Amino acid sequence: MVAKGDMLYAWAKDSEVQKKGECGGAVTALLKHALETKMVDGVVAITKGKDLYDAVPTVITNADDVIKSAGSLHCGTLLIPKLIKKYLNGAKDKKYAVTCKGCDAMAFYELAKRNQINLDNILMIGVNCGGSVSPVAARRMISEKFEVDPDTVHKEEIDKGQFIIEFEGGHKGIKIDELEEEGYGRRSNCQRCKMKVPRQADIAAGNWGVIGDKAGKATFLEVCSEKGANLIESAKSKGALETEAANPKGIEIRGKVENAMFKLGDSCRKRDFEGLGTGKDRLKLIMTESAKCVKCYACVENCPICYCIECSTKKPWYVAPGVLPTSFMFHLIRFAHVSDSCVNCGQCEELCPMEIPNALFMHSQQTEIEKMFGHVPGRDMSPPIHALAEEKAERARLEATGTDSIYINIFDEE
Ligand SMILES: Cc1cc2nc3c(=O)[nH]c(=O)nc-3n(C[C@H](O)[C@H](O)[C@H](O)COP(=O)(O)OP(=O)(O)OC[C@H]3O[C@@H](n4cnc5c(N)ncnc54)[C@H](O)[C@@H]3O)c2cc1C
Ligand code: SF4
Ligand code: SF4
Ligand code: SF4
Numbered sequence: 001m002v003a004k005g006d007m008l009y010a011w012a013k014d015s016e017v018q019k020k021g022e023c024g025g026a027v028t029a030l031l032k033h034a035l036e037t038k039m040v041d042g043v044v045a046i047t048k049g050k051d052l053y054d055a056v057p058t059v060i061t062n063a064d065d066v067i068k069s070a071g072s073l074h075c076g077t078l079l080i081p082k083l084i085k086k087y088l089n090g091a092k093d094k095k096y097a098v099t100c101k102g103c104d105a106m107a108f109y110e111l112a113k114r115n116q117i118n119l120d121n122i123l124m125i126g127v128n129c130g131g132s133v134s135p136v137a138a139r140r141m142i143s144e145k146f147e148v149d150p151d152t153v154h155k156e157e158i159d160k161g162q163f164i165i166e167f168e169g170g171h172k173g174i175k176i177d178e179l180e181e182e183g184y185g186r187r188s189n190c191q192r193c194k195m196k197v198p199r200q201a202d203i204a205a206g207n208w209g210v211i212g213d214k215a216g217k218a219t220f221l222e223v224c225s226e227k228g229a230n231l232i233e234s235a236k237s238k239g240a241l242e243t244e245a246a247n248p249k250g251i252e253i254r255g256k257v258e259n260a261m262f263k264l265g266d267s268c269r270k271r272d273f274e275g276l277g278t279g280k281d282r283l284k285l286i287m288t289e290s291a292k293c294v295k296c297y298a299c300v301e302n303c304p305i306c307y308c309i310e311c312s313t314k315k316p317w318y319v320a321p322g323v324l325p326t327s328f329m330f331h332l333i334r335f336a337h338v339s340d341s342c343v344n345c346g347q348c349e350e351l352c353p354m355e356i357p358n359a360l361f362m363h364s365q366q367t368e369i370e371k372m373f374g375h376v377p378g379r380d381m382s383p384p385i386h387a388l389a390e391e392k393a394e395r396a397r398l399e400a401t402g403t404d405s406i407y408i409n410i411f412d413e414e
Contacts, residue, residue: 001229001233002223002229002232002233002236002243003223003229004223004224004225004226004228004229005223006221006222006223006229006245007209007220007221007222007223007245007246007251008220008221008223008232008243008244008245008246009024009210009214009218009219009220009221009243009244009245009246009247009250010024010026010029010218010219010220010221010232010241010242010243011023011024011025011026011029011214011217011218011219011241011242011243012024012025012026012028012029012240012241012242013029013239013240013241013242014029014240016067017029017032017067017070018217020067020070020071021070021071021219022070022071022072022157022207022219023205023206023207023210023216023217023218023219023220024210024214024217024218024219025070025219026205026218026219026221026241027070027099027125027127027205027219028066028067028069028070029235029240029241030097030125030203030231030232030235030240030241031043031045031060031066031069031097031099031125032063032066032067032240033231033234033235033238033240033241034097034123034231035060035061035063035066035097036063036240037234037238039095039097039123039231039234040095040096040097040123041061041094041095041096042059042060042061042088042094042095042096042097043059043060043061043066043069043096043097043098044057044058044059044060044080044083044084044088044096044097044098044099045057045058045060045066045069045098045099046058046069046073046076046078046099047068047069048068048071048073051151052073052075052153052154052155052156053075053135053138053139053150054075054135055073055075055076055077055078055135057078057080057083059088059096069099072127072157074131074132074133074138074156074157074158075132075133075134075135075138075156076132077132077133077134077135077187077346077350079103079104079107079302079304079345079347080098080099080100080104080107081098081100081104081107081108081111081117081304082107082111082302082303082304084096084098084117084122085111085116085117085307090111090116090117090118091117091118091121091122092118092121094121095121095122095123096121096122096123097122097123097125098122098123098124098125099125099126099127100124100125100126100127100198100201101126101127101129101132101198102126102128102129102193102195102196102197102198103129103193103195103343103344103345103346104198104345105124105126105195105198105200105201105378106195106198106200106304106343106345106377106378106379107304107343107345107378108122108124109200109377109378109379109380109381110304110305110341110343110377110378111304111307112381113381113382113383113384113387114305114307114384116307123202123227123231124198124200124201124202124203125201125202125203125205126197126198126199126200126201126202126203126204126205126224127198127204127205127206128196128197128198128204128205128206128207128208129190129193129195129196129198130158130186130196130261131158131176131185131186131187131190131191131193132186132187132190133163133185133186133187134187134350137184137187138150138156140184141163141179141184141185142165144184145174145179145182145184146165146172146174148165148167148172149167152167152168152169153165153166153167154166154167154168158176158186159173159207161175161176161177162174162175162176163176163179163185187346187349187350188268188272188346188349188357188359188360189344189345189346189349189359189360189363190346191264191265191268191272192265192268192269192272192344192363193265193344194261194262194265194266195343195378196258196261196262197222197258198224199222199224200224200378200379200380201224201225201228202224202225202227202228202231203221203222203223203224203225203228203231203232204221204222204224205219205220205221205222206219206220206254207219207220208220208253208254208257208258209246209247209250209251209253209254209257210246210250211247211249211250211253212247212250214244214247220246220250220254221243269363269367272360272364273364273367276360276361276364286331286361287328289356289357289361290328290330290331290356290361291325291326291328292325292354292355292356293325293326293330293331293354293356294324294326294353294354295313295319295324295326295330296352296353297311297313297314298348298351298352298353299334299347299348299351299352299358300313300334302347302348302351303334303338303345303347303348304343304345304347305337305338305341305342305343306334306337306338311333312333312337313329313330313333313334318333319333331361334358334362335361335362335365338362339362339365339366339369340366340369340373340375340377340384340385340386341366341375341377341378341384341385342359342362342363342365342366342377343377343378344359344362344363344366345359346359347359348362369385373385
């Protein structure tokens with residue numbers, strides 16, 4: 001019997017699914033099986049649109065169409081859960097199996113905490129994620145750094161620290177470190193991301209740790225919940241999936257790679273946050289950058305933490321309508337409302353027409369708030385800091401200052 005905590009090598013029984021899958025096609029086989037056996041009403045996955053730079057979120061209700069979503073698209077920088085809230089009624093009345101990266105899984109939990117999505121109706125098939133590259137940046141990188149016409153590329157992957165492309169007439173790989181030093185490569189929030197194996201999902205799937213004769217042919221599955229165990233067990237018993245116990249050496253390697261990614265994430269955080277400067281310099285930088293805002297509200301619309309019917313940034317007594325440049329209040333409202341729970345998904349930065357580094361500003365605040373309150377966003381259903389004030393913790397915080405008011409002795413640097 002498959003149980004929570006198991007580590008498996010898995011591959012699709014169907015040879016076409018296995019061939020089209022990124023690794024062993026296990027994710028596609030599981031999604032298809034969930035739909036076929038009516039565990040879910042629909043599958044939400046990513047399909048290739050015009051080309052491999054074009055990742056299209058798709059709702060699939062016919063099991064034969066699930067195969068169209070096989071394969072990983074590293075230019076798929078989108079976030080799925082807010083789409084489920086907006087266009088699928090927050091999965092309140094239908095069940096969906098969804099493929100999700102770490103940031104998607106975190107967003108699911110944050111929306112569920114705010115009662116915007118019914119997690120009981122979501123089967124989360126997580127995929128490990130080393131990072132994603134914005135499509136326009138990827139095209140520029142491929143023509144400038146790889147000196148290849150981006151339209152001739154038919155496959156891209158991130159493997160062993162390299163960005164690899166296959167194109168008409170050959171393949172080429174360049175180290176991600178080298179690309180990122182020159183301003184190419186993964187999105188900046190991805191460089192700082194530390195949600196590499198999404199264990200809050202029902203299953204975490206990836207290629208890390210698949211060694212020996214199964215290398216490249218199987219998917220590494222970590223079973224993270226009972227729901228995940230049941231799905232795998234059912235898919236095995238109906239002949240949709242094959243599994244074997246993961247190689248212990250492979251498990252060890254996977255752990256080492258994950259740790260190396262944490263270290264890389266930490267060093268990118270240090271570099272980016274220090275780059276913001278300190279004190280008044282930091283304030284000046286944030287104010288100068290955010291003064292470019294044209295109030296398109298894309299950051300609000302796409303942030304998984306923003307769930308209000310009408311954002312306070314639209315209230316005329318906070319932010320004067322029809323006035324540009326907008327007041328700093330617009331951004332202060334977002335900092336105040338979101339920074340305790342920001343999951344560093346990068347949507348606010350990527351979708352900003354004025355290229356304001358919104359995610360960097362918010363993430364720099366979130367990491368300090370996490371150190372202060374010990375609240376880690378997106379990992380479980382623990383309520384947001386301001387939704388649960390506990391008397392004991394409040395008293396302890398006041399006592400820790402050694403004073404009778406909240407004024408001094410709060411920060412280490414004082
Ligand atoms: C951006 C990205 C980065 C990744 N980086 C790593 C890594 O560093 N290490 C590692 O071990 N594994 C990584 N993976 C996971 C790995 O590529 C495979 O997805 C996983 O091993 C499952 O393989 P499979 O053959 O079972 O999947 P398949 O059967 O091929 O199914 C892949 C699933 O991923 C979905 N998908 C494709 N693109 C996206 C996207 N952009 N966002 C959300 N879902 C998507 C598809 O809809 C499909 O459901 C990454 C995946 C993505 C999408
Ligand atoms: S934020 Fe993290 S999980 Fe999301 S795409 Fe970037 S690296 Fe992957
Ligand atoms: S503030 Fe930006 S990075 Fe943070 S959760 Fe919202 S959209 Fe994502
Ligand atoms: S996305 Fe950019 S321009 Fe649009 S409201 Fe947000 S910060 Fe302003």
